[in-house]
Amino acid sequence: MDVLAIVYIISGALILWHLLIYPIVMGIIALIKKPLEKDYSYLPKFSIIVPAYNEEKVIINRIKNLEALNYPKDRYEIIIVESGSTDNTYMKVEEYIKSRKSKFPIIKLLHEAKRKGKPSAVNYGKKYSDGEIILVTDANSIFDKNVLKELAPHFKDPKVGAVGGRFVPIKNNSQGEGVDFYWDWEFLMRLGESQLYSTCVMHGEINAWRKELVELNPNLISDDLMIPLEVISKGKLVKYEPNAVVYEKVPSTKVDEIKQRKKNAIGTIQVTFKYIKFLLSPRLYSLIYFSHKGLQIFFPYLIVSFALPLLVGLAKKNSNVLYLLALYSILSIVSLFILMIIIQKVKVTYDIGAQTNNAKASSLIIKLPAIVIYFLWLQWIVVLAWFDYLRGRYSVKWQKAESTR
Structure with missing residues (x-):
């Protein structure tokens, strides 16, 4: 197995873990464990x-x-x-x-x-x-x-x-x-x-x-x-x-949302590196942090590291790449439907379904394009945040979004 194949498999696994598998695991835990009396x-x-x-x-x-x-x-x-x-x-x-x-x-x-x-x-x-x-x-x-x-x-x-x-x-x-x-x-x-x-x-x-x-x-x-x-x-x-x-x-407005989300992403990068020694020590909290927040700031690069070997494999007509792509696609679709079902069940369990505007799993096909577009847009903001962070173009002073007032 060559290096590109290893990168492809690892990046694909991390993408699935962060987006779908980890939230599903957390949802199952939320369903199994009883709320605080x-x-x-x-x-x-x-x-x-x-x-x-x-x-x-x-x-x-x-x-x-x-x-x-x-x-x-x-x-x-x-x-x-x-x-x-x-x-x-x-x-x-x-x-x-x-x-x-x-x-x-x-x-x-x-x-x-x-x-x-x-x-x-x-x-x-x-x-x-x-x-x-x-x-x-x-x-x-x-x-x-x-x-x-x-x-x-x-x-x-x-x-x-x-x-x-x-x-x-x-x-x-x-x-x-x-x-x-x-x-x-x-x-x-x-x-x-x-x-x-x-x-x-x-x-x-x-x-x-x-x-x-x-x-x-x-x-x-x-x-x-x-x-x-x-x-x-x-x-x-x-x-x-x-x-x-x-x-x-x-x-x-998109301008306000970009400003707000970019600031959040820079803050995540900043805090992650500030506490990196603590986070790298073996403990359950470190797994939770990197699964939820740590992978978010590296996600655009995971997408690239997944896409490049895929494109190279397709260009070389490598059948193994196609098999893996099919496997990832099937796992993603199945996991997404499971995730939507779990979200609904957790909300019913905690009696909060009426307080949010939710979609049922059956309407996922209609919603999926909007979800994918929004997700990709968020990745672009993370890239912008890295540019500003590395160049020191940020301030601890919060710039409020006028459209939220």
Whole structure:
């Protein structure tokens, strides 16, 4: 067997593992293992930190949403960290606090004179927090009213260091099935990882963690990856709670989506290399991380390493290449249908099917072209992210997408 054949087989196997086999395995684990039996009488105090830069359009609605959460009002506080805004964000929050008639939940307004990025704002807010659990969210997100109620029971277990919630995108009509399938795919992996051991990623819009475990590195972009790594490295677990739901508009323009996804990809590259020594040590978490996130940043190159030997083999009329291609194709189609069925069964099991716009496995043929196009488009963004990362063309300061406001 020559080198090209070995590259072809290995790259094809990794592609199948990342896209289909690993999510299927996580889905089966999610179906086999029972959800946590929650003790809703356990009520730790939360400090909800909202970093804000030029958020005058949405910040008051966000505060009102947090005030209305279904949780004892004296058991959580809201901390707005305004960082170097050039609009009226600070003034609007200050005026709103003065106009409030209720004492609880307590709202604290902090000001960073200079904008240094989300990790810096979170660290600053943490200094002034009184809660034992920090919950980080975004100014343009909206929580389901039961978010704190659903997150809290997990922290009764002292082995649990962090809990993430479920992200539900608010789309406009121009956004297709590819976005839906992507978030279904992510949901399945996070839930299975949590049931198996620990999830390797949390949503930046909703991540809760014990205050003493995490101090964010202000030079890293992706807090959603950094927090689980910090928690796991301290011997604690990271869980996923599908009933703690956060809603947020996803970018409605391609320019905004490219900007957002490229930033996410750069953050993944950055965090992966920052923690590479920890990730390369033999442990279950390392397998989870590389299966879910690590392979994502190398996926465009896996596609190339799969396609080149294929083209060479076809040019040489190598029948073995054709047999392997047929085998990969059959495995992919069968696995994709199994994956769609498992997604539906998991959603029924966890009683969340009505909260998302899902497709049944029977409609997969209609949806498949949109899913493939969206997937290939994401790979192009990863390539762009590598170019920017290698040239140092990125900043820890988050560039908000205006179409999400």
